[in-house]
Amino acid sequence: MTAPADEASAVTSLLRLRTWTRPHRKAIIVMIVSASGAMLAQSLVPLIVGRVVDGPIRHHDTAGLWPLAGVALLFGLAEATLFFIRRYAMANAALGLETDIRRDLFAHVQRLPVSFHDQWPSGQLLSRLTTDLSTIRRFIGFGFVFLIANSATAVVVLALLMHIHLVLGLFVLVAMAPLALFTRRFELRYSRDARHAQDLTGDLATSIEESALGIRVIKSYGRRPQMLASFSRDAQRLRGAELTKIRTLAAFWALLEGLPQLILAGVAFGGVLAVAHHAMTLGQLVAFLTLYLRLIWPIVSLGWLLALTQEAASAARRIFEVMDTRPTILDPAEPAAAERGTTVRFDDVRFRYADADTDVLRGIDLDIRAGETMALVGGTGSGKTTLTALVPRLYDVTGGRILIGGVDVRELRLDQLRHVVSTAFEDATLFSASVRENLTLGRAGISEDDVSEALEVAQAGFVHELPFGIETRIGEQGLSLSGGQRQRLALARAVLGRPRVLVLDDPLSALDVNTEAQVEAALRRVLSGTTALVVAHRPSTVLLADRVALLLDGRIAAVGTHSELLATVPEYRNLLAQTSELEPTP
Ligand SMILES: Nc1ncnc2c1ncn2[C@@H]1O[C@H](COP(=O)(O)OP(=O)(O)OP(=O)(O)O)[C@@H](O)[C@H]1O
Numbered sequence: 101m102t103a104p105a106d107e108a109s110a111v112t113s114l115l116r117l118r119t120w121t122r123p124h125r126k127a128i129i130v131m132i133v134s135a136s137g138a139m140l141a142q143s144l145v146p147l148i149v150g151r152v153v154d155g156p157i158r159h160h161d162t163a164g165l166w167p168l169a170g171v172a173l174l175f176g177l178a179e180a181t182l183f184f185i186r187r188y189a190m191a192n193a194a195l196g197l198e199t200d201i202r203r204d205l206f207a208h209v210q211r212l213p214v215s216f217h218d219q220w221p222s223g224q225l226l227s228r229l230t231t232d233l234s235t236i237r238r239f240i241g242f243g244f245v246f247l248i249a250n251s252a253t254a255v256v257v258l259a260l261l262m263h264i265h266l267v268l269g270l271f272v273l274v275a276m277a278p279l280a281l282f283t284r285r286f287e288l289r290y291s292r293d294a295r296h297a298q299d300l301t302g303d304l305a306t307s308i309e310e311s312a313l314g315i316r317v318i319k320s321y322g323r324r325p326q327m328l329a330s331f332s333r334d335a336q337r338l339r340g341a342e343l344t345k346i347r348t349l350a351a352f353w354a355l356l357e358g359l360p361q362l363i364l365a366g367v368a369f370g371g372v373l374a375v376a377h378h379a380m381t382l383g384q385l386v387a388f389l390t391l392y393l394r395l396i397w398p399i400v401s402l403g404w405l406l407a408l409t410q411e412a413a414s415a416a417r418r419i420f421e422v423m424d425t426r427p428t429i430l431d432p433a434e435p436a437a438a439e440r441g442t443t444v445r446f447d448d449v450r451f452r453y454a455d456a457d458t459d460v461l462r463g464i465d466l467d468i469r470a471g472e473t474m475a476l477v478g479g480t481g482s483g484k485t486t487l488t489a490l491v492p493r494l495y496d497v498t499g500g501r502i503l504i505g506g507v508d509v510r511e512l513r514l515d516q517l518r519h520v521v522s523t524a525f526e527d528a529t530l531f532s533a534s535v536r537e538n539l540t541l542g543r544a545g546i547s548e549d550d551v552s553e554a555l556e557v558a559q560a561g562f563v564h565e566l567p568f569g570i571e572t573r574i575g576e577q578g579l580s581l582s583g584g585q586r587q588r589l590a591l592a593r594a595v596l597g598r599p600r601v602l603v604l605d606d607p608l609s610a611l612d613v614n615t616e617a618q619v620e621a622a623l624r625r626v627l628s629g630t631t632a633l634v635v636a637h638r639p640s641t642v643l644l645a646d647r648v649a650l651l652l653d654g655r656i657a658a659v660g661t662h663s664e665l666l667a668t669v670p671e672y673r674n675l676l677a678q679t680s681e682l683e684p685t686p
């Protein structure tokens with residue numbers, strides 16, 4: 101998603117990282133102090149060189165050389181020690197900071213509702229959690245520290261230059277002034293360029309992810325050349341954006357490199373004149389020139405330090421775009437004590453997706469009695485999945501309410517609600533973990549018997565034949581399972597621990613007739629004690645239910661037993677016609 105860059109200045113967005121820098125403040129101060137110290141130690145050496153020229157060299161005094169050489173050596177040692185300290189503190193603080201932000205960002209993304217994830221391509225989240233965070237780490241551990249250390253060095257060196265020779269020193273200062281103007285223009289341009297490149301990185305991550313997930317479709321439809329072409333186009337666009345960045349940086353850098361050389365020529369000329377007129381000693385001129393050379397690096401480094409700062413600022417902005425999205429599905433301020441009973445009631449429920457302009461559900465009224473199994477039948481795209489997602493509050497209704505045991509689901513604590521309501525979705529998602537972990541998902545208080553029972557109900561005995569039984573790793577990083585096997589595990593996950601309300605979105609669609617019959621038989625046992633809403637496409641699934649609700653045009657058009665609806669509702673007959681001819685009706 102290419103969100104418009106907000107106009108907050110780089111400093112404002114970087115300042116917002118304060119929350120995370122706080123625990124590392126000491127280490128950051130150590131970094132700044134040691135970096136500045138090292139730079140200063142390095143800058144002071146020219147003064148000693150000046151003394152060497154005016155003292156031992158001029159007077160041919162080799163003995164006088166030793167103390168000065170000793171001091172220079174001390175400066176060198178100090179610089180090395182400070183360098184070590186800075187690198188160590190940097191690794192600690194910057195890596196710690198990156199880990200902290202990453203953890204908080206991930207936790208936040210997990211808290212955000214499904215509707216957020218509908219709108220944000222996963223690649224944009226991925227690039228924020230990876231590249232943007234490492235940009236920030238480089239800035240905190242490096243850019244920020246050297247921005248301060250180099251500025252401090254520049255100020256000290258300029259002061260020393262003026263101390264050695266006021267007029268020449270002032271000349272340097274004035275000649276450098278145009279840089280300030282160009283720096284501002286550079287920052288504005290580079291900030292825009294950097295943002296553009298970061299957004300394109302996110303788009304690229306999205307296409308990599310989609311093509312990895314959709315590799316079967318791509319291959320079997322022979323779409324590889326097209327995918328490659330469109331990927332290359334994206335990659336080229338990113339290349340173009342990066343080149344624009346580099347062009348901006350190169351122009352600025354040329355100025356940063358060129359200007360100091362011109363000034364050097366002026367300084368050398370002025371210095372020679374000053375020495376000729378005895379306004380300056382030769383040693384002072386040598387000190388001035390070597391010291392001036394030490395000024396070039398802090399000035400030149402400004403180019404990439406400011407570039408890094410802009411990149412970090414726009415990375416921070418991109419991260420805060422996510423962080424500033426408030427979770428909309430939250431625990432109630434005053435949660436209801438507990439649901440009383442397990443009836444499920446839809447009371448004039450309306451729902452519209454965030455980016456849609458019509459309601460999917462237009463006033464659903466439906467009562468499911470405690471312990472009853474209600475099948476939900478409706479055409480493709482009629483809103484069945486949407487309706488099931490509203491019960492555990494994956495989305496919140498946009499009108500009306502859903503009551504469990506007479507309590508509005510929005511008045512229950514989320515963990516409580518999701519403990520009462522268990523769901524299995526159309527696409528059986530498995531994680532890269534063992535079968536057991538995929539079933540329990542870390543829920544506490546699940547016994548071995550619960551697991552066996554759930555596997556039995558879902559007819560998922562096949563897991564015992566896997567190489568390591570129930571401890572076998574499955575999912576993307578493990579063993580691949582068939583569609584039917586996945587569905588049975590998702591079903592086992594849903595019935596695990598005998599939830600009081602069960603919501604199943606077409607749980608038997610990928611099963612062969614034999615397995616389907618077995619799962620149904622076992623499911624019938626579970627469903628007998630549970631209030632359930634089961635989306636059904638086939639008569640065999642419908643037959644598990646006590647009653648059937650027909651979803652038509654966003655409303656419940658009819659409720660009754662399967663045979664009642666077959667007899668009285670033509671739309672229902674049409675929906676189940678093709679398959680029902682093959683199966684005996686009771
Ligand atoms: N995340 C979403 N954002 C916007 N619109 C959506 C979203 N999910 C579904 N829709 C739209 O809502 C309507 C109902 O979709 P839903 O998935 O609930 O249908 P369904 O009855 O489950 O269909 P099926 O039988 O094919 O599973 C469809 O028109 C669909 O395009």
Ligand SMILES: [Mg+2]
Nearest residue numbers: 484485486526
């Ligand atoms: Mg569906």
